Amino acid sequence: MGKKVKAYIRMVYEVDFNSWTIKLKNKKCPRCGSIMAHHMKPVERWHCGKCGYTEFVSQKKR
Numbered sequence: 001m002g003k004k005v006k007a008y009i010r011m012v013y014e015v016d017f018n019s020w021t022i023k024l025k026n027k028k029c030p031r032c033g034s035i036m037a038h039h040m041k042p043v044e045r046w047h048c049g050k051c052g053y054t055e056f057v058s059q060k061k062r
């Protein structure tokens with residue numbers, strides 16, 4: 001059970017705990033088409049390491 005879930009997560013995500021980066025493999029950059037990295041800190045956003053394109057997930061007003 002646990003092995004299957006772990007394998008699935010590794011298939012879909014690539015997590016870097018040092019920089020809080022999650023690479024979701026089905027999110028692609030609209031500019032260059034490469035896989036984008038998901039950042040949670042300081043704000044949730046998608047970032048393309050190739051061309052530098054950044055897409056903010058939530059822009060909540062306080």
Ligand SMILES: [Zn+2]
Nearest residue numbers: 029032048051
């Ligand atoms: Zn890009």
